[in-house]
Amino acid sequence: xxxxxxxxxxxxxxxxxxxxxxxxxxxxxxxxxxxxxxxxxxxxxxxxxxxxxxxxxxxxxxxxxxxxxxxxxxxxxxxxxxxxxxxxxxxxxxxxxxxxxxxxxxxxxxxxxxxxxxxxxxxxxxxxxxxxxxxxxxxxxxxxxxxxxxxxxxxxxxxxxxxxxxxxxxxxxxxxxxxxxxxxxxxxxxxxxxxxxxxxxxxxxxxxxxxxxxxxxxxxxxxxxxxxxxxxxxxxxxxxxxxxxxxxxxxxxxxxxxxxxxxxxxxxxxxxxxxxxxxxxxxxxxxxxxxxxxxxxxxxxxxxxxxxxxxxxxxxxxxxxxxxxxxxxxxxxxxxxxxxxxxxxxxxxxxxxxxxxxxxxxxxxxxxxxxxxxxxxxxxxxxxxxxxxxxxxxxxxxxxxxxxxxxxxxxxxxxxxxxxxxxxxxxxxxxxxx
Amino acid sequence: xxxxxxxxxxxxxxxxxxxxxxxxxxxxxxxxxxxxxxxxxxxxxxxxxxxxxxxxxxxxxxxxxxxxxxxxxxxxxxxxxxxxxxxxxxxxxxxxxxxxxxxxxxxxxxxxxxxxx
Numbered sequence: 001x002x003x004x005x006x007x008x009x010x011x012x013x014x015x016x017x018x019x020x021x022x023x024x025x026x027x028x029x030x031x032x033x034x035x036x037x038x039x040x041x042x043x044x045x046x047x048x049x050x051x052x053x054x055x056x057x058x059x060x061x062x063x064x065x066x067x068x069x070x071x072x073x074x075x076x077x078x079x080x081x082x083x084x085x086x087x088x089x090x091x092x093x094x095x096x097x098x099x100x101x102x103x104x105x106x107x108x109x110x111x112x113x114x115x116x117x118x119x120x121x122x123x124x125x126x127x128x129x130x131x132x133x134x135x136x137x138x139x140x141x142x143x144x145x146x147x148x149x150x151x152x153x154x155x156x157x158x159x160x161x162x163x164x165x166x167x168x169x170x171x172x173x174x175x176x177x178x179x180x181x182x183x184x185x186x187x188x189x190x191x192x193x194x195x196x197x198x199x200x201x202x203x204x205x206x207x208x209x210x211x212x213x214x215x216x217x218x219x220x221x222x223x224x225x226x227x228x229x230x231x232x233x234x235x236x237x238x239x240x241x242x243x244x245x246x247x248x249x250x251x252x253x254x255x256x257x258x259x260x261x262x263x264x265x266x267x268x269x270x271x272x273x274x275x276x277x278x279x280x281x282x283x284x285x286x287x288x289x290x291x292x293x294x295x296x297x298x299x300x301x302x303x304x305x306x307x308x309x310x311x312x313x314x315x316x317x318x319x320x321x322x323x324x325x326x327x328x329x330x331x332x333x334x335x336x337x338x339x340x341x342x343x344x345x346x347x348x349x350x351x352x353x354x355x356x357x358x359x360x361x362x363x364x365x366x367x368x369x370x371x372x373x374x375x376x377x378x379x380x381x382x383x384x385x386x387x388x389x390x391x392x393x394x395x396x397x398x399x400x401x402x403x404x405x406x407x408x409x410x411x412x413x414x415x416x417x418x419x420x421x422x423x424x425x426x427x428x429x430x431x432x433x434x
Numbered sequence: 435x436x437x438x439x440x441x442x443x444x445x446x447x448x449x450x451x452x453x454x455x456x457x458x459x460x461x462x463x464x465x466x467x468x469x470x471x472x473x474x475x476x477x478x479x480x481x482x483x484x485x486x487x488x489x490x491x492x493x494x495x496x497x498x499x500x501x502x503x504x505x506x507x508x509x510x511x512x513x514x515x516x517x518x519x520x521x522x523x524x525x526x527x528x529x530x531x532x533x534x535x536x537x538x539x540x541x542x543x544x545x546x547x548x549x550x551x
Contacts, residue, residue: 002439009443013451062463063456079452086448090441101440108511109441138493145500152507159514223459227452292550295496299548303503304539310510311532314517318525321518 008100012089020233021051027280034284061222066128069219073127078220078227081120085234088113092241093168093250096264106167107159110242111152114197117235118144124228128219139291140199140206146298147196147203153306154190157313158183158246171250180247186309187247189302194239194279196298198232201283205291236279237272244271367431374428381421388413492550499542506535 025047029039040047065071091106093099103109118141125137159165161182162173173179180187196203220228244250248271251264289297392410396403513520513528520527542548 001436002443005439005443006447009440009447013444013447059459060463062465063459075456079449079456082452083445083448086451087441087444090444099440100444101437103437103441134489138489142493142496146496149500149503149507152504156507156510156514163515163518165511165515222463223456226459227455295550296548299499300543304543307532307536307539311529314513314525314528317518318522322522 005100009090012094012100013086016086016089016234016237017230019237020230021055022048023233023237023276024054024229025051027283030277030280031284034281055226058222058226063223064219064221066130066219068129070127070129073123074219075224077120077124077127078224078231080123081117081231082227082234084113084117084120085231085238088238089241091167092238092245093171094241094265094268096251098168102166102168104164104166107155107165107170110167111148111155114151115145115148117231118148120228120231124220130219133219136206143199143203143206143294143298144197146295147193147302150189150298150302150306151193151197153303153310154186154193155246157186157306157310160310160314160317163317167245167250171245171252174249175252178247178249178252183247183309183313186306187243189306189309190243190247191278192297192302194243195282196294198235198239198279200236200279202286202289203294205288205294236276240272240275240279241268243275244268248275370431371428374424374431377424378421381417381424384417384420385414388417495547499547502538503535506532 025040028050029041029047032039040050043049043053065074088110090101091099091103091109093102099106121137121140121144125133125135125140128134158170158179161179162170164170170179195201199206245268249267250271251268253259253262253264253267388410392406395406509531510528513524517524517528
């Protein structure tokens with residue numbers, strides 16, 4: 001049992017770490033392409049060896065440990081960030097076999113582990129015992145907890161509609177249709193919260209390289225920095241996968257022909273790649289938010305919206321739950337009554353004929369209205385002919401010598417306008433009698 | 435409870451992996467201790483003042499507000515899973531709870547404690 005779980009965990013962690021490595025490369029190349037330059041393309045074809053050489057470089061550099069830093073916390077902070085970025089993947093259903101841990105409280109677990117990630121940042125800034133690190137950490141922590149509220153409310157709204165906190169059930173629910181269609185405003189809010197949670201542009205003020213010099217991880221040298229880096233990109237991938245599972249159906253196929261033939265894992269991968277691509281796209285496109293604008297957005301705009309959305313969807317679920325229950329009961333009673341009183345069937349036929357009559361009368365009225373409105377075009381035709389001949393007369397009065405040539409143009413104009421008139425009449429008669 | 439085994443394995447594995455990476459780095463890389471390298475970064479100057487000085491009260495306010503709303507969110511969880519069978523009575527209980535907290539939120543909004551922070 002333990003061995004089985006261990007294999008499942010490893011088969012999620014190892015591809016994730018590879019994905020993080022290639023995501024760093026992909027981000028650099030995609031941002032380069034958006035800025036009309038090449039990204040890394042020196043090492044390996046299309047630069048695929050670049051992330052591995054980067055990792056090796058970081059490993060071989062000296063890990064500078066500041067003298068007045070809290071050593072235990074200093075070393076624990078990147079491990080905690082790395083830990084929480086990995087542990088959140090336990091509940092996500094990454095394949096048709098389901099998640100590694102199919103928790104009934106999966107959503108709550110994911111939100112909790114995401115909140116624990118904030119501790120990594122907090123400890124890093126605090127234990128570094130450096131003013132820049134501390135300020136960066138304060139801002140980053142405040143930003144992340146502010147945006148955690150709309151994020152958790154959005155997740156909970158989706159859970160209210162599905163009626164369960166289990167990720168597998170959320171994904172199964174979406175086989176009938178993605179939660180994107182009814183909840184598209186929440187999807188937009190969710191995307192903004194994802195960007196803010198991962199400290200990603202346009203919300204990357206805490207790690208704004210030019211101002212706060214990498215913020216909370218300014219004192220971290222080689223592998224500590226690398227662990228934070230891996231944690232950030234793993235968080236990004238996690239946000240992409242959670243977006244796909246929550247709104248885009250996760251492993252559910254798109255309703256296209258032969259969609260079922262493509263395995264669920266590939267569908268999830270495609271959706272995650274699309275979402276992460278938009279994250280990179282946003283980074284290359286939008287300017288940075290100022291800190292007070294950032295906090296205003298989170299508290300004063302997104303939080304009321306998500307609160308209202310939760311209440312609205314809870315009400316909707318309650319109404320449909322109660323109305324559909326009562327409706328089913330009433331239909332059942334009606335069916336029972338029909339079985340006893342089948343003498344009333346002739347009344348059904350009479351109503352049917354009456355409905356047909358009304359339908360035909362409506363079609364006739366629609367035809368008349370259509371033909372009439374088509375004939376309005378004749379007014380335009382009359383105006384057109386007047387314009388053609390008026391311009392002929394005016395040009396002849398200005399330059400009498402060119403009158404013959406102008407006459408030719410006037411006749412051409414008249415012919416075209418008359419053809420429109422005839423076309424209008426054709427359409428009107430088609431509508432009436434066709 | 436056996437589904438939590440995966441969570442445990444994940445925690446142990448990720449912690450172990452992090453520790454291994456750090457240990458490997460410390461072993462493999464060159465260590466040349468230097469006073470300048472080991473002091474805090476202050477844009478090239480000597481560090482002055484204590485790093486653990488008092489910080490802006492706004493951050494504290496954000497944390498307290500987050501705490502209040504997080505407790506409210508935690509209270510919502512039971513309703514999401516088992517709230518619909520409680521019918522309109524349970525729903526109105528939830529709405530009363532949320533209404534009180536929304537009144538508090540409106541108060542904070544109008545009082546200006548959500549500004550800047």
